[in-house]
Structure formats: C-alpha cells, structure tokens
Amino acid sequence: MPAPPQIGIVVLQPTAFCNINCTYCYLPDRDSKHVLAQTTVERLFTELFASGWALPRITVIWHAGEPLVVPVNFYRDAFSLIERLRPPSVSVVHAFQTNGMLIDADWCALFRDWEVGVGISLDGPRELHDANRKTRSGAGTFDRTMAGIRCLQAEGIPFHVISVLSAASLDRPDELLEFYLAHDIDQICFNVEESEGSHISALFDGGDLQGRYERFLRRFWHAARASGRVQFVREIDLAIPRIFRPSESDAHNTQVEPLAMLNVDSHGNVSSFSPELLGLKNADYGDFLLGNINRDSLSTIYENCLQSALLRDIRAGVMACQAECDYFSVCGGGAPINKLFENGSFASTKTSYCKLTQIVPTDLVLEAYDRLEQSWTDDSSSFPQAESPAVPQASAPSPRMP
Numbered sequence: 112m113p114a115p116p117q118i119g120i121v122v123l124q125p126t127a128f129c130n131i132n133c134t135y136c137y138l139p140d141r142d143s144k145h146v147l148a149q150t151t152v153e154r155l156f157t158e159l160f161a162s163g164w165a166l167p168r169i170t171v172i173w174h175a176g177e178p179l180v181v182p183v184n185f186y187r188d189a190f191s192l193i194e195r196l197r198p199p200s201v202s203v204v205h206a207f208q209t210n211g212m213l214i215d216a217d218w219c220a221l222f223r224d225w226e227v228g229v230g231i232s233l234d235g236p237r238e239l240h241d242a243n244r245k246t247r248s249g250a251g252t253f254d255r256t257m258a259g260i261r262c263l264q265a266e267g268i269p270f271h272v273i274s275v276l277s278a279a280s281l282d283r284p285d286e287l288l289e290f291y292l293a294h295d296i297d298q299i300c301f302n303v304e305e306s307e308g309s310h311i312s313a314l315f316d317g318g319d320l321q322g323r324y325e326r327f328l329r330r331f332w333h334a335a336r337a338s339g340r341v342q343f344v345r346e347i348d349l350a351i352p353r354i355f356r357p358s359e360s361d362a363h364n365t366q367v368e369p370l371a372m373l374n375v376d377s378h379g380n381v382s383s384f385s386p387e388l389l390g391l392k393n394a395d396y397g398d399f400l401l402g403n404i405n406r407d408s409l410s411t412i413y414e415n416c417l418q419s420a421l422l423r424d425i426r427a428g429v430m431a432c433q434a435e436c437d438y439f440s441v442c443g444g445g446a447p448i449n450k451l452f453e454n455g456s457f458a459s460t461k462t463s464y465c466k467l468t469q470i471v472p473t474d475l476v477l478e479a480y481d482r483l484e485q486s487w488t489d490d491s492s493s494f495p496q497a498e499s500p501a502v503p504q505a506s507a508p509s510p511r512m513p
Contacts, residue, residue, distance in 0.1 A: 116369050116371060117164065118164045118165050118169070119166040119365065119372075120372045120373070121155075121373045122175065122373070122386045122389070123155075123171055123172070123174075124147065124175040124375065124377045124389065125146060125176065125178050125185065126177075126180060126181055127141055127143045127376065127390065129176050130213070131245060131247065131252055132245055132247045133243055135277075138176065140390055146181055149185075151378075151379045151404065152189050154405060156193050156196045158404065159373070159409060160196055162409050162410065164370070168203075169201060169202070169203045169204070170203075170205075172206045173205065173207050173208075174207070174208045175376065177209060179212075179214065180213065183217050183220075183221050186205075187221065190205060204226070205225055205228070206227060208230040209232070210232050210252065210256060210259075211255075211256045211263075213259070214258075214259035216262070218262075223266065223268060229263065229270040230273055230300075231260055231271070231273070232244065232273055232274075232275075233256055233296075235274055235286075235290055236287075237251065239277070240252070240253045240256070241253050242277065243277060244256070260296070270298070271298035271343065271345070272296055272300065273301070273302055274300070275301075275302045276304060276327070277304050282323070284327045288335055288341075292338060297343070298341075299344055300345035300346070301346055303324060303467050320463060320467070321463070321470070325471045325475065328347075328472065329475055329478075331344070332475065346468070347475065350441070353441050364429075367384065367425055367426070367429050367444045369413065369422060370412070374386045374388070375404060378405075380400050381407075383416060385447045395420065401416045421457070425457045425458075428444065428447065429444035431458065432460050436461065438469055441469055442465060445460070446465065449462040449464035
C-alpha cells in the first residue's frame with residue numbers, strides 16, 4: 112500500500128490570462144479570461160482539508176497567468192473562504208507571482224492584511240527588462256513594474272524579485288547587483304531562460320552555458336554578500352540547507368512526489384509534479400491531467416495519479432538519477448518538465464536545467480566551504496560562528512516559480 116501523499120504546495124490559477132506578452136512565456140492559454148469560481152476554491156479546499164493529506168503548513172501560490180488582473184475582492188473572498196474551512200492543525204500562507212504592473216494601495220492592503228508573499232518578475236535594468244517583458248502592443252513594461260515595486264516599498268510590504276537571465280544578462284552580474292542595490296531590492300532569485308512549451312531558448316545554442324552561469328552566480332553571490340545589503344539569493348540560500356542537512360536522508364523533491372505539489376487551473380483541472388505541465392498538451396499522458404476537482408474526489412485524483420503513465424515514467428527517471436548522479440542527495444531526482452522538453456522523456460536523467468539549478472549552486476557552496484575550512488585551519492585561534500541564511504518566511508519564493 113503506497114504511503115499517503117503529503118501536500119504542501121497548491122499552485123492555483125485564478126486565470127490563465129496575462130496582460131503582457133513576454134517573449135519567453137510558455138503559458139499556452141494566456142488569452143483566456145476565464146476566472147476561477149469560488150465554488151471551485153471551496154470544493155478544492157474542502158477535499159484537501161478532509162483528506163488528512165495536508166502538511167501542517169500549506170503554501171498557496173496564485174500563479175500561471177497574471178493573478179492581479181482578477182480583482183482584489185476575489186482574493187479577499189477566496190482567502191476568507193479557505194480560512195473558514197481550514198482546520199486548526201493546518202496553517203495556510205498565500206503567495207503571488209506577478210509582473211507588478213497593477214499594484215496599488217488596495218493590493219498592498221490585501222498583502223498586508225493576509226501577510227501574502229509577493230514575488231515580482233523583474234529582469235533588471237530597463238534595457239534588459241524591456242527586451243523580453245513587453246506589453247501586448249510591444250512596448251516595454253519596466254516603468255510600470257518599477258512603479259509597483261515603489262508602491263510595495265512605500266507601504267512596507269516585503270517582496271522578492273525573480274529575474275530571467277538571458278544571453279545579454281548572463282555576462283553582467285555587477286550591473287545587475289548595482290541595479291538591485293540602487294533600488295533597495297534585497298531578495299533576489301534567478302531563472303535561466305528555458306525551453307518550455309512553444310518557447311525555444313536561444314541560450315542553449317551557445318557553448319559552455321554551465322560555465323557562463325557558474326561565473327555569473329559566483330561573482331554575483333560574492334559581491335552581494337560583500338555589499339552587506341542583500342538578504343537572500345535564492346540559488347545559494349536554498350541550496351545550503353539541502354547540502355548541509357542534519358540527516359542523511361535524500362532531499363525532498365516535491366516535483367516527483369504524487370500530489371505533493373497540487374496544481375489546479377481556473378476550470379478545476381488538476382495536475383501534479385512540475386507546475387508548468389498544467390495547460391500543456393500531450394496525448395500520451397492525457398495532457399498531464401489527473402482529474403477535475405469539480406467532479407472528482409481528491410482520493411480519486413490520487414488513484415488516477417498512482418496508475419498513470421506519467422508517474423511511472425517520472426519514477427523511472429528518478430531511479431535513473433539515483434543510480435548515476437552524484438548530486439542526487441541534493442536534488443532528489445530533478446524537474447520532470449525539463450527532462451521532457453530537453454531530453455524528450457521523463458524517464459531520463461541530467462538536463463541543462465539541473466546542471467544550472469542544482470550542480471552549479473552546490474559546487475559554489477562547497478567551494479566556499481572549502482575556502483572557509485582552509486581559513487580555519489590557517490588560523491585555528493579564530494573560528495567564526497555559524498550563521499544560517501536569512502530567508503524571510505512571508506516572502507520566500509518557491510524554488511520553481513518564474
């Protein structure tokens with residue numbers, strides 16, 4: 112009998128619609144203005160809380176479209192509904208990933224009232240940001256995104272930024288850091304531009320992408336720490352606890368565990384594993400869908416998952432990773448979406464994505480640890496106190512969200 116699922120992340124799509132048209136966007140239905148029904152929210156969380164499968168802390172990530180095109184009152188109603196259903200044994204934290212262009216005082220009031228984690232998609236200075244993050248008419252979005260950030264700052268709302276690294280920005284770590292510091296941005300995440308869905312990234316056509324990214328991240332991290340003004344660099348600060356774990360157990364990877372990451376679109380369709388699978392089409396895997404929460408119980412959806420070719424092939428890929436990869440204890444089997452799009456199969460191993468997001472940060476952390484250990488050996492009279500990375504709980508981002 113398989114162990115029951117442990118659900119800790121719910122990716123909930125309020126709408127697939129997005130008010131801008133980024134060149135690297137993978138979302139297939141971003142013209143659809145369909146909005147998630149409150150009855151679907153009620154059904155989902157009634158099922159989730161009744162199942163006994165919810166972890167003590169659930170993070171609900173409102174994503175997979177631009178969440179702020181749906182009115183503030185929609186979220187006030189949804190948050191209140193979830194709170195009424197929530198058992199005392201479970202806490203619920205809400206998080207948004209947004210382009211930031213619609214943020215105003217009303218949104219800040221919602222974020223403050225409910226202690227919402229806020230992630231802003233910002234690719235750096237105007238030239239880098241506007242190269243890819245454009246309006247539907249082709250204009251740049253930098254000014255409106257920065258206006259949203261200034262509103263958050265004026266209202267004292269914590270936030271992080273996620274910057275997509277393109278061919279142009281990979282060689283400019285100092286310029287990016289200078290920009291963040293100039294605008295008092297101290298929680299920073301990077302996503303290297305990927306090939307997903309209909310988007311094919313030109314980054315992977317060049318040589319030595321891993322080396323370029325390693326040089327970028329080493330330079331940025333060291334300079335950011337030296338500045339004394341950056342609280343959080345996701346790629347490093349999330350790698351540290353995975354590397355220096357108190358136990359010898361393998362890393363927990365929500366992307367390969369059934370329903371650990373529960374992804375629900377605005378129509379109630381349910382997928383699991385990598386959130387990017389939601390909305391993509393693939394006849395061999397039934398479009399990656401496991402059911403619909405409006406008509407199927409969560410237990411039925413779980414049974415569908417256990418019997419699916421999707422899980423079978425993802426598990427085959429995890430077992431292959433465990434057999435051949437020295438970094439398995441850090442990542443726990445990789446990201447299925449990248450295995451599919453880079454290698455053509457879930458039942459495969461290393462991808463460029465895992466080299467960049469797992470291997471490079473791990474090597475950099477161990478490199479820094481070796482230097483620190485050597486400094487202790489050279490000066491054994493002075494041992495620095497261990498310091499855990501500062502990861503603000505209300506704003507800490509998912510390791511995956513773009």
